[in-house]
Amino acid sequence: MEERAKALLQRRLKGEAVETRWTALREGNVPQPLVVRSDEYSVDPTGGRSVSEIDIQQLREGVLADLGEVTGDQSREFDKRLALSLRKRLPILPAEAGRGDVWDYLTFVVFPDLTVSRFPAKNRDRFNGKSRRHALRRLWRRATVLSPEYLGGPSGLAEDEFAQILERQTTSLSPRISDAVASAIVSSGLAGGERREFARRLMKIITYRTGMYWLDDEDSETLSRFVDACAAEVTPSGTSS
Missing domain, CATH: 1.10.8 (Helicase, Ruva Protein; domain 3)
Structure with missing residues:
Protein backbone atom coordinates (compact mmCIF):
# COMPACT_ATOMS: atom_id res chain seq x y z
CA MET A 1 0.00 0.00 0.00
CA GLU A 2 1.04 3.57 -0.53
CA GLU A 3 2.64 5.40 2.33
CA ARG A 4 0.11 7.21 4.47
CA ALA A 5 0.20 10.87 5.41
CA LYS A 6 1.91 11.60 8.72
CA ALA A 7 -0.64 11.25 11.53
CA LEU A 8 -2.04 14.44 13.05
CA LEU A 9 -4.55 15.13 15.80
CA GLN A 10 -7.99 15.30 14.20
CA ARG A 11 -10.91 17.57 15.02
CA ARG A 12 -13.88 16.16 16.96
CA LEU A 13 -17.34 17.47 16.20
CA LYS A 14 -19.44 18.17 19.29
CA GLY A 15 -22.80 16.48 19.78
CA GLU A 16 -24.96 19.56 19.33
CA ALA A 17 -23.23 20.41 16.06
CA VAL A 18 -23.73 16.82 14.87
CA GLU A 19 -27.46 16.93 15.54
CA THR A 20 -27.85 20.31 13.85
CA ARG A 21 -26.18 19.03 10.70
CA TRP A 22 -27.98 15.70 10.76
CA THR A 23 -31.31 17.52 10.95
CA ALA A 24 -30.31 19.70 8.01
CA LEU A 25 -29.36 16.65 5.95
CA ARG A 26 -32.65 14.92 6.71
CA GLU A 27 -34.46 18.02 5.49
CA GLY A 28 -32.51 17.92 2.24
CA ASN A 29 -30.08 20.72 3.12
CA VAL A 30 -26.48 19.61 2.67
CA PRO A 31 -24.13 21.65 4.90
CA GLN A 32 -21.53 23.64 3.00
CA PRO A 33 -18.21 21.76 3.20
CA LEU A 34 -15.49 23.13 5.50
CA VAL A 35 -17.81 25.64 7.16
CA VAL A 36 -17.66 25.25 10.95
CA ARG A 37 -17.33 27.50 14.01
CA SER A 38 -14.42 27.01 16.38
CA ASP A 39 -16.79 26.32 19.28
CA GLU A 40 -18.40 23.41 17.43
CA TYR A 41 -15.37 21.12 17.63
CA SER A 42 -12.52 20.17 19.94
CA VAL A 43 -9.06 18.62 19.55
CA ASP A 44 -7.21 16.19 21.81
CA PRO A 45 -5.21 18.42 24.19
CA THR A 46 -2.59 15.79 25.07
CA GLY A 47 0.05 16.95 22.60
CA GLY A 48 1.13 16.62 19.03
CA ARG A 49 0.26 18.76 16.05
CA SER A 50 -3.39 19.28 15.23
CA VAL A 51 -4.71 19.40 11.70
CA SER A 52 -4.80 22.92 10.30
CA GLU A 53 -7.27 24.55 7.94
CA ILE A 54 -4.76 23.98 5.17
CA ASP A 55 -4.42 20.28 6.07
CA ILE A 56 -8.18 19.82 5.95
CA GLN A 57 -8.52 21.74 2.70
CA GLN A 58 -5.78 19.62 1.13
CA LEU A 59 -7.44 16.43 2.37
CA ARG A 60 -10.72 17.37 0.73
CA GLU A 61 -9.11 18.49 -2.52
CA GLY A 62 -7.00 15.34 -2.70
CA VAL A 63 -9.95 13.02 -2.14
CA LEU A 64 -12.04 14.83 -4.74
CA ALA A 65 -9.19 14.54 -7.23
CA ASP A 66 -8.88 10.80 -6.54
CA LEU A 67 -12.61 10.30 -7.11
CA GLY A 68 -12.55 12.18 -10.39
CA GLU A 69 -15.88 11.88 -12.19
CA VAL A 70 -17.02 8.85 -10.19
CA THR A 71 -20.15 9.57 -8.14
CA GLY A 72 -21.93 7.87 -5.27
CA ASP A 73 -24.42 6.07 -7.49
CA GLN A 74 -21.48 4.15 -8.98
CA SER A 75 -21.24 2.48 -5.61
CA ARG A 76 -18.53 -0.16 -6.08
CA GLU A 77 -16.04 2.06 -7.92
CA PHE A 78 -16.86 5.02 -5.65
CA ASP A 79 -16.25 2.92 -2.54
CA LYS A 80 -12.97 1.55 -3.88
CA ARG A 81 -11.57 4.95 -4.86
CA LEU A 82 -12.72 6.64 -1.67
CA ALA A 83 -11.34 3.84 0.53
CA LEU A 84 -7.91 4.03 -1.09
CA SER A 85 -7.92 7.82 -1.00
CA LEU A 86 -8.77 7.96 2.71
CA ARG A 87 -6.08 5.39 3.45
CA LYS A 88 -3.53 7.44 1.53
CA ARG A 89 -4.49 10.98 2.49
CA LEU A 90 -6.14 10.92 5.92
CA PRO A 91 -3.44 11.69 8.54
CA ILE A 92 -5.15 9.89 11.42
CA LEU A 93 -3.80 8.13 14.50
CA PRO A 94 -5.18 4.62 15.19
CA ALA A 95 -6.62 5.72 18.52
CA GLU A 96 -8.46 8.61 16.92
CA ALA A 97 -9.73 6.39 14.12
CA GLY A 98 -11.73 4.62 16.81
CA ARG A 99 -13.52 7.80 17.90
CA GLY A 100 -16.98 8.50 16.58
CA ASP A 101 -16.72 12.28 16.94
CA VAL A 102 -13.67 12.33 14.64
CA TRP A 103 -15.66 10.58 11.91
CA ASP A 104 -18.58 12.91 12.64
CA TYR A 105 -16.35 15.88 11.80
CA LEU A 106 -15.18 14.26 8.59
CA THR A 107 -18.77 13.39 7.65
CA PHE A 108 -20.61 16.60 8.45
CA VAL A 109 -17.87 19.18 7.89
CA VAL A 110 -15.28 17.86 5.43
CA PHE A 111 -17.29 15.50 3.21
CA PRO A 112 -21.03 16.07 3.73
CA ASP A 113 -21.67 16.16 -0.03
CA LEU A 114 -19.77 12.94 -0.71
CA THR A 115 -21.45 11.12 2.16
CA VAL A 116 -24.98 12.02 1.13
CA SER A 117 -24.21 11.25 -2.52
CA ARG A 118 -23.49 7.67 -1.49
CA PHE A 119 -26.23 7.23 1.13
CA PRO A 120 -29.42 9.29 1.41
CA ALA A 121 -29.90 10.80 4.86
CA LYS A 122 -32.31 8.11 6.03
CA ASN A 123 -30.20 5.48 7.78
CA ARG A 124 -28.61 7.07 10.85
CA ASP A 125 -25.93 4.36 11.05
CA ARG A 126 -24.38 5.62 7.83
CA PHE A 127 -23.96 9.06 9.41
CA ASN A 128 -23.13 7.95 12.96
CA GLY A 129 -19.37 8.07 13.52
CA LYS A 130 -19.58 5.30 16.15
CA SER A 131 -21.20 2.82 13.78
CA ARG A 132 -19.27 0.11 11.95
CA ARG A 133 -21.57 0.81 8.99
CA HIS A 134 -20.57 4.47 8.84
CA ALA A 135 -20.21 5.72 5.26
CA LEU A 136 -16.55 6.78 5.60
CA ARG A 137 -15.27 4.79 8.56
CA ARG A 138 -16.06 1.43 6.97
CA LEU A 139 -14.14 2.36 3.82
CA TRP A 140 -11.06 3.59 5.67
CA ARG A 141 -11.11 0.34 7.66
CA ARG A 142 -11.29 -1.77 4.50
CA ALA A 143 -8.30 -0.08 2.94
CA THR A 144 -6.35 -0.37 6.19
CA VAL A 145 -6.87 -4.12 6.52
CA LEU A 146 -7.21 -5.43 2.95
Whole structure:
Protein backbone atom coordinates (compact mmCIF):
# COMPACT_ATOMS: atom_id res chain seq x y z
CA MET A 1 0.00 0.00 0.00
CA GLU A 2 1.04 3.57 -0.53
CA GLU A 3 2.64 5.40 2.33
CA ARG A 4 0.11 7.21 4.47
CA ALA A 5 0.20 10.87 5.41
CA LYS A 6 1.91 11.60 8.72
CA ALA A 7 -0.64 11.25 11.53
CA LEU A 8 -2.04 14.44 13.05
CA LEU A 9 -4.55 15.13 15.80
CA GLN A 10 -7.99 15.30 14.20
CA ARG A 11 -10.91 17.57 15.02
CA ARG A 12 -13.88 16.16 16.96
CA LEU A 13 -17.34 17.47 16.20
CA LYS A 14 -19.44 18.17 19.29
CA GLY A 15 -22.80 16.48 19.78
CA GLU A 16 -24.96 19.56 19.33
CA ALA A 17 -23.23 20.41 16.06
CA VAL A 18 -23.73 16.82 14.87
CA GLU A 19 -27.46 16.93 15.54
CA THR A 20 -27.85 20.31 13.85
CA ARG A 21 -26.18 19.03 10.70
CA TRP A 22 -27.98 15.70 10.76
CA THR A 23 -31.31 17.52 10.95
CA ALA A 24 -30.31 19.70 8.01
CA LEU A 25 -29.36 16.65 5.95
CA ARG A 26 -32.65 14.92 6.71
CA GLU A 27 -34.46 18.02 5.49
CA GLY A 28 -32.51 17.92 2.24
CA ASN A 29 -30.08 20.72 3.12
CA VAL A 30 -26.48 19.61 2.67
CA PRO A 31 -24.13 21.65 4.90
CA GLN A 32 -21.53 23.64 3.00
CA PRO A 33 -18.21 21.76 3.20
CA LEU A 34 -15.49 23.13 5.50
CA VAL A 35 -17.81 25.64 7.16
CA VAL A 36 -17.66 25.25 10.95
CA ARG A 37 -17.33 27.50 14.01
CA SER A 38 -14.42 27.01 16.38
CA ASP A 39 -16.79 26.32 19.28
CA GLU A 40 -18.40 23.41 17.43
CA TYR A 41 -15.37 21.12 17.63
CA SER A 42 -12.52 20.17 19.94
CA VAL A 43 -9.06 18.62 19.55
CA ASP A 44 -7.21 16.19 21.81
CA PRO A 45 -5.21 18.42 24.19
CA THR A 46 -2.59 15.79 25.07
CA GLY A 47 0.05 16.95 22.60
CA GLY A 48 1.13 16.62 19.03
CA ARG A 49 0.26 18.76 16.05
CA SER A 50 -3.39 19.28 15.23
CA VAL A 51 -4.71 19.40 11.70
CA SER A 52 -4.80 22.92 10.30
CA GLU A 53 -7.27 24.55 7.94
CA ILE A 54 -4.76 23.98 5.17
CA ASP A 55 -4.42 20.28 6.07
CA ILE A 56 -8.18 19.82 5.95
CA GLN A 57 -8.52 21.74 2.70
CA GLN A 58 -5.78 19.62 1.13
CA LEU A 59 -7.44 16.43 2.37
CA ARG A 60 -10.72 17.37 0.73
CA GLU A 61 -9.11 18.49 -2.52
CA GLY A 62 -7.00 15.34 -2.70
CA VAL A 63 -9.95 13.02 -2.14
CA LEU A 64 -12.04 14.83 -4.74
CA ALA A 65 -9.19 14.54 -7.23
CA ASP A 66 -8.88 10.80 -6.54
CA LEU A 67 -12.61 10.30 -7.11
CA GLY A 68 -12.55 12.18 -10.39
CA GLU A 69 -15.88 11.88 -12.19
CA VAL A 70 -17.02 8.85 -10.19
CA THR A 71 -20.15 9.57 -8.14
CA GLY A 72 -21.93 7.87 -5.27
CA ASP A 73 -24.42 6.07 -7.49
CA GLN A 74 -21.48 4.15 -8.98
CA SER A 75 -21.24 2.48 -5.61
CA ARG A 76 -18.53 -0.16 -6.08
CA GLU A 77 -16.04 2.06 -7.92
CA PHE A 78 -16.86 5.02 -5.65
CA ASP A 79 -16.25 2.92 -2.54
CA LYS A 80 -12.97 1.55 -3.88
CA ARG A 81 -11.57 4.95 -4.86
CA LEU A 82 -12.72 6.64 -1.67
CA ALA A 83 -11.34 3.84 0.53
CA LEU A 84 -7.91 4.03 -1.09
CA SER A 85 -7.92 7.82 -1.00
CA LEU A 86 -8.77 7.96 2.71
CA ARG A 87 -6.08 5.39 3.45
CA LYS A 88 -3.53 7.44 1.53
CA ARG A 89 -4.49 10.98 2.49
CA LEU A 90 -6.14 10.92 5.92
CA PRO A 91 -3.44 11.69 8.54
CA ILE A 92 -5.15 9.89 11.42
CA LEU A 93 -3.80 8.13 14.50
CA PRO A 94 -5.18 4.62 15.19
CA ALA A 95 -6.62 5.72 18.52
CA GLU A 96 -8.46 8.61 16.92
CA ALA A 97 -9.73 6.39 14.12
CA GLY A 98 -11.73 4.62 16.81
CA ARG A 99 -13.52 7.80 17.90
CA GLY A 100 -16.98 8.50 16.58
CA ASP A 101 -16.72 12.28 16.94
CA VAL A 102 -13.67 12.33 14.64
CA TRP A 103 -15.66 10.58 11.91
CA ASP A 104 -18.58 12.91 12.64
CA TYR A 105 -16.35 15.88 11.80
CA LEU A 106 -15.18 14.26 8.59
CA THR A 107 -18.77 13.39 7.65
CA PHE A 108 -20.61 16.60 8.45
CA VAL A 109 -17.87 19.18 7.89
CA VAL A 110 -15.28 17.86 5.43
CA PHE A 111 -17.29 15.50 3.21
CA PRO A 112 -21.03 16.07 3.73
CA ASP A 113 -21.67 16.16 -0.03
CA LEU A 114 -19.77 12.94 -0.71
CA THR A 115 -21.45 11.12 2.16
CA VAL A 116 -24.98 12.02 1.13
CA SER A 117 -24.21 11.25 -2.52
CA ARG A 118 -23.49 7.67 -1.49
CA PHE A 119 -26.23 7.23 1.13
CA PRO A 120 -29.42 9.29 1.41
CA ALA A 121 -29.90 10.80 4.86
CA LYS A 122 -32.31 8.11 6.03
CA ASN A 123 -30.20 5.48 7.78
CA ARG A 124 -28.61 7.07 10.85
CA ASP A 125 -25.93 4.36 11.05
CA ARG A 126 -24.38 5.62 7.83
CA PHE A 127 -23.96 9.06 9.41
CA ASN A 128 -23.13 7.95 12.96
CA GLY A 129 -19.37 8.07 13.52
CA LYS A 130 -19.58 5.30 16.15
CA SER A 131 -21.20 2.82 13.78
CA ARG A 132 -19.27 0.11 11.95
CA ARG A 133 -21.57 0.81 8.99
CA HIS A 134 -20.57 4.47 8.84
CA ALA A 135 -20.21 5.72 5.26
CA LEU A 136 -16.55 6.78 5.60
CA ARG A 137 -15.27 4.79 8.56
CA ARG A 138 -16.06 1.43 6.97
CA LEU A 139 -14.14 2.36 3.82
CA TRP A 140 -11.06 3.59 5.67
CA ARG A 141 -11.11 0.34 7.66
CA ARG A 142 -11.29 -1.77 4.50
CA ALA A 143 -8.30 -0.08 2.94
CA THR A 144 -6.35 -0.37 6.19
CA VAL A 145 -6.87 -4.12 6.52
CA LEU A 146 -7.21 -5.43 2.95
CA SER A 147 -5.00 -5.13 -0.12
CA PRO A 148 -6.31 -2.83 -2.89
CA GLU A 149 -7.12 -5.72 -5.25
CA TYR A 150 -9.92 -6.87 -2.94
CA LEU A 151 -11.59 -3.46 -2.68
CA GLY A 152 -13.11 -3.52 -6.17
CA GLY A 153 -12.83 -4.76 -9.72
CA PRO A 154 -12.72 -8.46 -10.72
CA SER A 155 -11.25 -9.51 -7.36
CA GLY A 156 -13.40 -7.18 -5.28
CA LEU A 157 -15.42 -8.43 -2.34
CA ALA A 158 -19.14 -7.86 -1.85
CA GLU A 159 -20.59 -5.90 1.07
CA ASP A 160 -21.48 -8.99 3.11
CA GLU A 161 -18.01 -10.43 2.51
CA PHE A 162 -16.35 -7.26 3.76
CA ALA A 163 -18.50 -7.50 6.89
CA GLN A 164 -17.58 -11.16 7.44
CA ILE A 165 -13.88 -10.30 7.46
CA LEU A 166 -13.86 -6.92 9.19
CA GLU A 167 -16.37 -7.64 11.95
CA ARG A 168 -14.47 -10.62 13.37
CA GLN A 169 -11.43 -10.08 15.57
CA THR A 170 -9.47 -13.02 14.12
CA THR A 171 -9.29 -11.36 10.71
CA SER A 172 -9.92 -7.68 11.37
CA LEU A 173 -6.68 -7.31 13.36
CA SER A 174 -4.49 -8.96 10.76
CA PRO A 175 -4.11 -7.76 7.16
CA ARG A 176 -2.30 -10.98 6.21
CA ILE A 177 -5.08 -13.24 7.46
CA SER A 178 -7.71 -10.96 5.92
CA ASP A 179 -5.98 -11.13 2.54
CA ALA A 180 -5.75 -14.92 2.76
CA VAL A 181 -9.49 -15.15 3.47
CA ALA A 182 -10.32 -12.68 0.68
CA SER A 183 -8.21 -14.73 -1.73
CA ALA A 184 -10.05 -17.92 -0.77
CA ILE A 185 -13.42 -16.25 -1.31
CA VAL A 186 -12.50 -14.78 -4.69
CA SER A 187 -10.90 -18.02 -5.94
CA SER A 188 -13.81 -20.19 -4.77
CA GLY A 189 -15.40 -20.03 -8.23
CA LEU A 190 -18.78 -19.29 -6.66
CA ALA A 191 -21.09 -16.34 -7.23
CA GLY A 192 -24.13 -14.66 -5.71
CA GLY A 193 -25.78 -16.37 -2.77
CA GLU A 194 -23.53 -19.44 -2.94
CA ARG A 195 -20.40 -17.31 -2.57
CA ARG A 196 -21.99 -15.30 0.23
CA GLU A 197 -22.84 -18.49 2.12
CA PHE A 198 -19.36 -19.87 1.44
CA ALA A 199 -17.78 -16.76 2.99
CA ARG A 200 -20.01 -16.95 6.05
CA ARG A 201 -19.30 -20.61 6.71
CA LEU A 202 -15.59 -20.16 6.03
CA MET A 203 -15.38 -17.45 8.68
CA LYS A 204 -17.31 -19.59 11.17
CA ILE A 205 -14.86 -22.45 10.66
CA ILE A 206 -11.83 -20.16 10.95
CA THR A 207 -13.20 -18.58 14.12
CA TYR A 208 -13.95 -21.99 15.65
CA ARG A 209 -10.56 -23.49 14.77
CA THR A 210 -8.45 -20.55 15.93
CA GLY A 211 -9.91 -20.05 19.39
CA MET A 212 -7.29 -18.22 21.42
CA TYR A 213 -4.50 -19.04 18.95
CA TRP A 214 -2.90 -15.89 17.54
CA LEU A 215 -2.46 -16.72 13.86
CA ASP A 216 -0.62 -13.56 12.93
CA ASP A 217 2.59 -15.00 14.38
CA GLU A 218 2.72 -17.38 11.41
CA ASP A 219 4.24 -16.56 8.03
CA SER A 220 2.04 -15.76 5.03
CA GLU A 221 2.45 -19.19 3.44
CA THR A 222 1.37 -20.94 6.63
CA LEU A 223 -1.62 -18.63 6.95
CA SER A 224 -2.67 -19.32 3.37
CA ARG A 225 -2.44 -23.08 3.93
CA PHE A 226 -4.55 -22.77 7.08
CA VAL A 227 -7.25 -20.74 5.30
CA ASP A 228 -7.22 -23.13 2.33
CA ALA A 229 -7.71 -26.06 4.68
CA CYS A 230 -10.69 -24.30 6.26
CA ALA A 231 -12.07 -23.47 2.81
CA ALA A 232 -11.83 -27.15 1.85
CA GLU A 233 -14.32 -27.90 4.63
CA VAL A 234 -16.93 -25.70 3.02
CA THR A 235 -18.87 -27.11 0.08
CA PRO A 236 -20.69 -25.06 -2.59
CA SER A 237 -23.99 -26.23 -1.12
CA GLY A 238 -23.14 -24.40 2.08
CA THR A 239 -22.65 -27.50 4.25
CA SER A 240 -19.46 -28.47 6.02
CA SER A 241 -18.12 -31.93 6.63
